[in-house]
Amino acid sequence: MQEVFQNIYLIKLPLPQNPLKNLNSYLIMGKGGDRSLLIDTGFNHPETEAALMEGLKEAGVRLEETDILITHSHSDHSGLAGKLKNEHNTVYSSSRDGVLIRDYVGEHYWTELIKNQRFMGFPYNFVHTDHPGHQNKNEIQYDRVSKDPGDTVTVGEYDFEVIDFSGHTPGQIGLYEKRHKLLFCGDHLLLKITPTIKFWNFDYDCLGDYLDNLKKMNDFDVEHLFSAHREFIPDMRERVAQMLEHHDRRLNRSLEIISEKPSNAWTVASGITWDYLGGDFTKFPPPQQWFAANEAFTHLEHLFASRGDIKRQAVGDVFFYSLK
Numbered sequence: 001m002q003e004v005f006q007n008i009y010l011i012k013l014p015l016p017q018n019p020l021k022n023l024n025s026y027l028i029m030g031k032g033g034d035r036s037l038l039i040d041t042g043f044n045h046p047e048t049e050a051a052l053m054e055g056l057k058e059a060g061v062r063l064e065e066t067d068i069l070i071t072h073s074h075s076d077h078s079g080l081a082g083k084l085k086n087e088h089n090t091v092y093s094s095s096r097d098g099v100l101i102r103d104y105v106g107e108h109y110w111t112e113l114i115k116n117q118r119f120m121g122f123p124y125n126f127v128h129t130d131h132p133g134h135q136n137k138n139e140i141q142y143d144r145v146s147k148d149p150g151d152t153v154t155v156g157e158y159d160f161e162v163i164d165f166s167g168h169t170p171g172q173i174g175l176y177e178k179r180h181k182l183l184f185c186g187d188h189l190l191l192k193i194t195p196t197i198k199f200w201n202f203d204y205d206c207l208g209d210y211l212d213n214l215k216k217m218n219d220f221d222v223e224h225l226f227s228a229h230r231e232f233i234p235d236m237r238e239r240v241a242q243m244l245e246h247h248d249r250r251l252n253r254s255l256e257i258i259s260e261k262p263s264n265a266w267t268v269a270s271g272i273t274w275d276y277l278g279g280d281f282t283k284f285p286p287p288q289q290w291f292a293a294n295e296a297f298t299h300l301e302h303l304f305a306s307r308g309d310i311k312r313q314a315v316g317d318v319f320f321y322s323l324k
Contacts, residue, residue: 001055004232005182005224007031007156011055013042015076018132019276019288020193023076024228025052026184027059027066031156035089036066039175039184040228043136044079052080064088069153070144071165071186071228072172073100075133082140092153094162095146096171102144104137116199118317120293121264126286147173158182167210168195181223183236188213189225191233193275194246198294199301207302211247214240247299254299255323258310262322265297272296 002010007029012022026039038056042048056063063084070078070093078101081091093101103109110128117126128134147153149164153175160175165188175184187195188210197207217240225236233239250272257263257271269292273279281292300321303309313320 001027001058004226005180008182008226009055009059010226011052013048013051013055015043015136016045016047018043018076020076020229022229023048024226024230025055026226027055027061028155028158029059029061030065034156036061037153037155038066038068038084040071040077040186041068041080041084043076044083044138045136048136049080049083052084067092069093069147069175070097070101071174071184072169073097073104074169074187075104075137077186077228078104079136079138082138082142085140085142091142091144092147093144094148094171094173096148096166097169097173098144098146098171100169100171101138102141104133105139105141110134114290116297117290117293119265119319120297121266121318122293123266124286126290130286131290132287149173160184165213167197167206167213170200170204170206176220176222178221181221182226183217183220183222183224184226185217186228188227189217189233189236189239189243190227190229191231191239193230194243196291196295197247197298198291199297202301202305205302205306207247207298208306211244214243250295250299251303254296254303254321255310258300258321259323262313262320264318264320265293265300268300268321269293269296 004010009027011025013025023042028037030036067090085091114128147162151162153160158177160177163174163176165172165174168187172186197210222236225233254268257268270281304312311322
């Protein structure tokens with residue numbers, strides 16, 4: 001455990017058998033008899049749970065006196081919340097991702113989730129039990145209290161505003177403390193790696209939301225940016241610019257691929273050089289192929305449905321994209 005600001009501690013939580021390696025969970029300590037706040041919980045996995053409980057013990061806080069804020073629904077952020085919830089503490093999430101957290105408990109959400117692969121041209125059947133989010137998900141239904149953009153959260157000497165960082169998930173939130181110039185951004189902005197912008201449904205332009213919320217970060221006066229994975233980001237505005245450029249390149253590369261012939265998301269993902277396992281999509285393990293193809297699909301749908309730059313044609317269940 002490491003103190004990263006006054007009464008704010010970083011607890012590094014292992015994410016076993018996952019390329020992300022660790023989660024940065026943050027404990028904001030209350031003063032005197034005030035309640036503390038834990039931001040994100042990690043996987044529902046024995047190794048993750050042991051590390052978190054050791055961190056809380058080292059900090060000298062009890063779960064009964066510690067509330068929990070989940071920045072977004074993914075299992076590496078919400079998986080342990082059901083075990084940590086008790087009759088004396090409160091779990092907060094956005095109302096939009098709260099619905100997803102609830103639905104993760106059962107099997108229906110996951111079986112429906114993987115059906116989207118039929119639109120993408122998968123050459124094999126990716127099964128929901130291979131999804132890392134399913135393998136490490138919360139198994140307990142529990143009550144949550146919604147904290148949505150514009151709401152406030154007070155912990156000790158800190159008064160946070162809840163910020164809309166949707167895109168990575170439909171309801172990802174962050175916390176901004178204006179007086180101390182602190183920003184907790186979840187997975188919205190990461191150093192060296194990029195958050196997956198995956199397809200959720202045909203009514204939601206997650207990439208458009210993500211890009212808009214990236215640009216919005218430049219409006220905040222931030223001296224201390226706390227993200228959910230890897231190292232801290234030394235220059236927020238520089239990293240925002242890099243991420244905007246990254247997605248612009250990805251959109252342009254998608255256009256190049258479909259300019260040669262109508263292509264589905266699997267074909268487009270195969271034509272992109274990725275910063276993982278040497279960059280060859282065809283050699284990725286199935287879970288990483290799932291994430292990469294989803295991101296390619298998201299970019300194609302953004303070009304089609306939001307920008308209107310390309311055409312889409314269904315051949316059976318598979319969507320093919322081409323230039324107008």
